[in-house]
Amino acid sequence: MRATRAEINTRQFRKNIQHIKSTLDKNCALCLTVKANAYGHGLTQMSNISQDIVDMFAVAAVDEGIDLRNSGITKPILVLSAHLEEEIPDICRYNLTPIISHDEFLGAYQYWAEHFGMVLNVHLKIDTGMGRTGVSPSRAKHTAEQILLYSGLRLEGICTHFANSDDTAFTAGQLSVFNDVLAELPSVTYVHTANSGAILNNPASHFNMVRAGIAAYGYAKDPAIAPVLALKSKITVEKLIPAGHSVSYDSTWTADKDTKIGVIPIGYADGYFRALSNKAFVLVDGRPCSVLGRVCMDQIVVELPADGNYMGKDVILYNDSTGLNADIVAGWAVSAGADSSDLAEAGEFKKQRHQINKFTLCAT
Ligand SMILES: *Cc1c(COP(=O)(O)O)cnc(C)c1O
Numbered sequence: 355m356r357a358t359r360a361e362i363n364t365r366q367f368r369k370n371i372q373h374i375k376s377t378l379d380k381n382c383a384l385c386l387t388v389k390a391n392a393y394g395h396g397l398t399q400m401s402n403i404s405q406d407i408v409d410m411f412a413v414a415a416v417d418e419g420i421d422l423r424n425s426g427i428t429k430p431i432l433v434l435s436a437h438l439e440e441e442i443p444d445i446c447r448y449n450l451t452p453i454i455s456h457d458e459f460l461g462a463y464q465y466w467a468e469h470f471g472m473v474l475n476v477h478l479k480i481d482t483g484m485g486r487t488g489v490s491p492s493r494a495k496h497t498a499e500q501i502l503l504y505s506g507l508r509l510e511g512i513c514t515h516f517a518n519s520d521d522t523a524f525t526a527g528q529l530s531v532f533n534d535v536l537a538e539l540p541s542v543t544y545v546h547t548a549n550s551g552a553i554l555n556n557p558a559s560h561f562n563m564v565r566a567g568i569a570a571y572g573y574a575k576d577p578a579i580a581p582v583l584a585l586k587s588k589i590t591v592e593k594l595i596p597a598g599h600s601v602s603y604d605s606t607w608t609a610d611k612d613t614k615i616g617v618i619p620i621g622y623a624d625g626y627f628r629a630l631s632n633k634a635f636v637l638v639d640g641r642p643c644s645v646l647g648r649v650c651m652d653q654i655v656v657e658l659p660a661d662g663n664y665m666g667k668d669v670i671l672y673n674d675s676t677g678l679n680a681d682i683v684a685g686w687a688v689s690a691g692a693d694s695s696d697l698a699e700a701g702e703f704k705k706q707r708h709q710i711n712k713f714t715l716c717a718t
Contacts, residue, residue: 357588358620362395364403367582370570371407374553374579382560383544385432387567388422389414394625395571395583398425404570405429412565416441419450432477432511432565436487446470453477453513455487457500460507467506476501477511477544480535482528484517491531495538502540511544511563512536519551529559550574573681581680584673585626589638591617592658592665601655602647607632614658616643618669621652626671629687637674639667 375384386408387393392400401411401422412432413419419431432451439462445452446466454460454476467474478498481488489497501509514532518524532547545561550569552559554576568574572581595601595615600608616638622628631648636656643656658664672680 356619357590358618358624359586360394361584361586362399363582363584366572366580367395367400367570368404368407370572370579370582371404371566373576374550374564374566374569375407377553377557378560378564379562381562383409383563385410385412385546385563385565386570387412387434387549387565389418389434389567393567393571397421398427401425401427409563412567416444416448416450420444420448423448423450430475434565442466443469446472446474449474451475451477451510453479453487453511454497454501455479455481455489457497460500460504464504464506473506473508475508475510477513477546478509478539480512480514480532482514482531482535483524484515484528486515488514491535494535498539509540509542511546512539512542513544513546513565516547516549516552516559519549520555522555525552525556525559529556573679581673583680585620585671585680587618587620587669587671589616589658589664589667589669590619591615592663600647602631602650604648607647614660615646616656616658616664618654618656618671619652620654620671621650623651626654627687630683633686633689634683635678637670637676637678638664 371386378384386404388397388401388411391397397418398421402425405427408429410430410432411422411427412434413422414435416433416437419433422431430451432453434453436455437452439459442459442462443466447470463474478501479488480494481490498509501507514528516525516528536545544563546563546565547561548559548564550566553564553566554569554574569579572579593615595609595613597609597611601615620626626649628649630645632645634645635642636645638656638658641659643658646655646657670678672678672683
């Protein structure tokens with residue numbers, strides 16, 4: 355078995371989802387966002403182990419929806435991102451639910467819905483401030499009326515998406531625009547706006563469905579929620595290099611004393627960012643060790659403690675009980691180079707620095 359693996363805690367995943375559900379009203383449905391390979395956790399596995407406790411799934415692309423249907427998912431599947439006209443036959447064939455941001459395709463949806471002898475559920479999205487997909491608020495009523503003209507379409511949902519779900523003032527502005535538009539529109543089965551940030555910060559955004567993503571995978575400012583994925587590997591080479599010897603491509607790190615190094619078979623091809631070169635820490639057999647030099651495509655080098663034997667020992671790249679998690683690691687990737695004033699949340703940044711200090715035992 356390959357040394358590097360992502361371990362998924364399926365029990366924690368279900369616990370996170372149950373906790374999110376506990377923050378919702380009884381009649382509020384939960385749509386689980388599983389786009390981008392379920393945030394890297396595995397699309398079909400994560401969907402199948404949660405199908406019994408969610409009401410709907412959300413993917414970004416039509417292909418992902420097809421994969422879900424082929425893996426046995428029978429719950430409704432929302433397609434969050436806009437798609438091409440040529441993808442409409444598959445949307446109907448696999449009974450996926452598109453989110454409508456313009457009225458260009460209504461005739462094509464109708465044509466293919468009739469072809470497959472179905473009524474296609476669609477949701478209408480309003481751009482209340484995200485500036486991405488969605489019809490403008492002034493266009494919403496017209497588009498909804500257009501949809502209602504097609505017998506093969508059913509307007510099942512109305513939605514919007516927040517640009518700053520952690521910022522309650524900006525979100526309140528978007529919500530107010532949304533509520534004004536909603537008052538002009540026909541009533542539908544599902545009204546939904548909230549992603550994870552809004553679910554936890556803003557109960558007024560729940561309406562009767564929420565779209566939870568990142569919180570389900572364990573990233574939220576809520577002590578009841580914990581990360582689901584741990585990235586682990588093992589030491590495959592342990593050796594001493596003499597003072598003056600450099601490490602990895604471009605020789606960006608040079609030993610100032612005789613140094614014990616370890617090689618770990620993970621690199622930027624595995625998602626361990628090149629931006630972590632000379633910045634990150636990993637836990638080797640529970641001991642913090644700094645990444646030396648450039649992150650390579652498939653390997654990294656770390657400084658090992660001078661004492662002990664680490665060949666074949668377990669390495670945690672992220673997620674363990676010390677709080678070394680993917681959020682912290684992602685923070686390291688953007689920390690140097692980026693000016694700290696670029697970071698939206700200076701407090702968050704400080705917290706990451708604090709975490710870095712926690713791991714400096716073996717940094718030189
Ligand atoms: C990704 C996404 C979500 C989920 O967002 P999280 O912040 O991960 O909870 C919800 N709605 C839309 C439209 C999205 O693109």
